[in-house]
Amino acid sequence: METDQSSTSPSILLQDADGPGLPATEAGQLFRTIDWNTTPLGPQDAWPQSLRIALGVCLNSRFPMFVWWGPSLVNLYNDAYIPVLGKRHPTAFGRPARETWADIWDVVGPQAEQVMLEGRPTWNQDVLLVMERNGYPEDTYFTWSYSPIYDDDGSIGGLFCACQEETARVVAERERDRLIRQAQDAMQTLKTWFDQAPGFVALLKGPDFVFDMVNDAYLQLVGHRGIEGRPAFEALPDLRNQGYEELLQRVYVSGEPFIGRGLRLQVQESPGDDLRERYVDLIYQPVRNTDGAVTGIFAQGHDVTEQVLAVNALKEADQRKDEFLATLAHELRNPLAPIRQAVAVAKSPAADEARTAWALAVIDRQVSHMAVLLEDLLDVSRISRGRLHLRMQGVVLAEVVQAALEAVQPMIDAKGHHLAIALPEQPVRLVADPVRLAQVLSNLLSNAAKYTDAGGRITLEAHAGEGCLTLRVQDTGIGLSIDSQDEIFEMFSQVASALHRSEGGLGIGLALTKGIVELHGGSLRVHSEGLGHGSVFTVSLPLPAAEAVEAVEGGAGAAHPQPTTPADTPAPTQAPAASDGVEGAESAAEGTLVLVADDNADALDSLAALLELNGHRVVKARDGREALEIARRVRPRVAILDIGMPDLSGFEVARQIRASAWGATMPLVALTGWGQPEDARAALDAGFTHHLTKPVAPAVLGSLVRAVTAN
Template sequence: MNNLLASANVPMVAVSADLRIRRYTPSAAKMFNVLPSDVGRPIGNLRPSIDIPDLEALIGEVVDTVQVRERGVRDREGRHHLLRIHPFRTADNRIDGAVVVLLDVEEVTLQAARLRQKAALIDLSSDAIIARDRDSVITFWNHGAQDTYGWTAEEAVGKVSHVLLQTSSPGDGADIDALLRSRDRWQGDVTHTRRDGTRILVESSHVVYRAANGDVLGILEINRDITDRQRMIDELAHNAAELAAADRRKNEFLATLAHELRNPLTPLRNGIHILDMIGNRAPEAIAARDAIKRSVEHMTRLIDDLLDISRITRGHIELRRATADIGATVKDAVAEFQAMADTANRKLTVRLPRDPLYVDADALRLTQVVENLLHNAIKFTSEGGKIEVALTGDDGHAILKVRDSGIGIAPENLSRIWEPFTQADTSLERERGGLGIGLTLVRTLVELHGGSVAVHSGGMGKGSEFVVRLPSVAGQRVRAKTDRAPQSKAQPVPLSGHRILIVDDNTDAANSLASLLSLMDNDVRTANDGPEALRIAAEYGPEIILLDIGLPGMNGYDVARALRRNSANGRPLIVAVSGYGSRQDMERSVEAGFDAHFVKPMEISALQEFLTAHARG
């Protein structure tokens, strides 16, 4: 009794049958003005802060009648309290006094209002809030549960929760309850059944309320319908899978397209070389051959750019960086495009710094950036126009500016031109063609090098200026050339007097290359498939085998492996000449035993440079 009174926060005073104070709670000290020294004294001697003139008479009445008495009273601050007097019984059921209790009515009323407000909020929640006892019998069911499942509170209360809702996953409702006996909470996604039979997916959270001894007294369950959200996630996942599949098909198509487009370019390039050697020397004939050369080079560049866009979208662009003089790169690119500018009657000028300007860059990709900017400038500048190229160093950066007096760019297109396949003019009458991918490559490659590129234009008809900024570094000059074969200062190995086997299922490509190499005093054989190539190689013993990859029946990789396995073939140089030129294609060539890999259309000079490098070891 003493411990109970000491821990209670309600003002209580216990008195004996003769109305003397026996015990009191700490909170009674203020309300009744009782002190420890008052224990044993009559309660009537107290001067409480609450006016209770007939307190002794009320206590006496309770002791005499053994009936509880209540009365509303007010303290000196005007707060309302409920005075309640209980008879006190001993263990042998004898009345031995009374207990006087004061309850703060306003505080109780306020707490009740708060509880009602919280209950109303819980009831109005859009989430389904369900309380159930230790046997999973529903004891509370809010409006959110009614809206979610369709049953009213009157219909749901008293039912076993997992039976009513037909809970499934991860096991069933009984499994969840079993887990909750050893845990304080559980959360997961479960499937429930609505009143109309519809199955819904809910995000479910369970919290356990336990007694002091750990027994489960009740469980609070909060469920949120996520059926639509999950359906949307599933649709997004399905769409993402379809997009990924479409992207794979696109990449496969582009690789196949590049291969198929490169095949007809090969006999064209070979034919031009043959005509250069034996053709008509009249100016008109030379001009025609030069025009075909430029067209072949342009087509080759378009194919390479198209494949690079595919690699960019897949994140497969790989930089092989080294210290390079960007001035040399710009000088070489301008020299390469000078003939194109002269033919189109455009004036191309270049200003370079006196000293080398070094950057940490992939030489091939750096050349690609400069060439794309130059090609665009010439293409979009009318006859008689000017293209100015300037390279400067400023504050740790190399700054390349390519300015033209061409058609300019409308303000609304300044941000769009960097997007893949974007054309400023999409009309049927447009004068300048292209795929709309060159500038996308420029921006991506520059940013991969840690730089930036910007465009400025005063509008249509007012020209354009592209500005590339790359971090500059200190170092020795590495010449930025685009040749795939290694550069050599040694005496070139003559591409003559060799025994060469050409393997290609494209008859025109094989025959034209054979004719060209024969004119260069080589002994040449051709084969159009893998088995024929193996047979001729065994009989002919070639020194060099130029082998296509995409052969029918037996591909070029398998042919190369078969050649390497047969020691009777000796150790010929096996060179891949293929329309397939991705990094993976070249890695597979190395694994199959190829000595080199050239992408169609192959330049004869590139093959000669490879032979020179190989001869040096």
């Protein structure tokens, strides 16, 4: 007996991947990967012809469609339907529909039941469905129909749906209709609403976008110019070439609304003025006549400049925080390096009494330096929490200045700066915390010394009069750009041109200084003519009446002790048996000749001593230029270079060594406190062979030197 092949063979629409029917789409691929034998649908060979045909139409269509089949309404859909599902895809493919659409089953479930039980198709137009397809509830609008699919035995086996999401159109049309009705029903009400709207509003008519109505907020945004009755870009020529003309044209021609967030706008306050930068949230809504033709555009929005700037400021603050943490790590690694190296020297069996004493002095100095860094951090925290308490007493300005000079004079002398001080002839008496006020002046003077090249000029001037003391610290240093002058007192802020100078810093010194001045009731400001033109920091402090000073002095009690300053710490001692420059290199012990360069004397001397104890000959350089000159003269076997050195950075030294014939293959080791991945990449790009982060274990460094010199 002959068998009807049409009911037992797979439809051509559902052939394998090489067949013409099953499309090479995402849904088609899902279809191929599912083992249908394990699903309620069972093996494909047993599927009814009607199901195969429906699926073939669905999967090959570019219109959103799906098929629900069987008692559990197994969900099968095409690629065009995937955006409707959102995050439910691809889990929804081949799963029961009720499981997928539980949140809207109260709407679609009864309709599906009607089709499956009674065979009556449905029709739904612009129906609201509140669904969570993207992880949050949202109002969506859909037009769809359910049609029955009959099984081979004539019973209803499933349903077929073609659907269209109408959310954008419905929302736009409803907003449009609301505005048109409002304009038709109550023009005066609309005008009142225009004038009192919290945001800016304008109604533009015709293809030239003539201003028909504008409110006060819009006039304020564009500078209170007379714009009503004039084409938009004739009235506001400064808005041309910013993209707004093209946006209006697109909305007018397409009839589709436009919504923009945080759009940048440059506008004049009045004709001829400089452009000012603003940011706006904006809606362009097409306005239609009774025939549905677009006749104008309704523009509505808000000036969100403050919000955008606040968000940008948070991003910048977060970036400064990250930079600060990297800098803090650098500043702590720098003293840790000589500490670790000095410990290794002191523990060496070859270290004599003098070398051990020197190593302990290095450790003491570097620990004191770390203590100062940590105390600055604590002071900033105390100020931010309102916990920094001043010990106010009557003080004489000259004594405060002298205390500040004791702290910074070694740094000023080391860099060969000329310091000029001009104080009033008569003693200036004020009420202040002498320790903290000295800290303010020492911070400003040390800042000037750091960021002024050797041999610069620094001036400290004081003027008293009309109840105010003015202190000015002026330098001939690197100066500040306009933007830097606005930001330099913020936490974690460092000037870009100063970040890689050898002196380093945490970027909190000026924030701390400003906080202390303001706790005294004063102010701190800065002025610079620009990069390379030096800076002037001005402190203004209130001067109390003489009677007030005497009253404070009478009850002041014991004076507050002065803080430990660099002047209180022992002067650096010379590391024993270390070779400076090329002198002494030939008399050193036989071994590999190593060039070591670092502007930190303790780090340089301790590393040199450590290498010499390991049998190497060492030559030392205290800046980049000296390192390059020594390398040219003595041709070391390996060079270990710090990065942040004055005159020439370690990067530039490496590049110049690599550019020479004699240094093309020389092993170069970057030994630095900058330990981020981008720092290592920068070192390798500059020509370094290795990048080590301070403090490095002596054994690791020794193994590396032996390895690179063994080849």
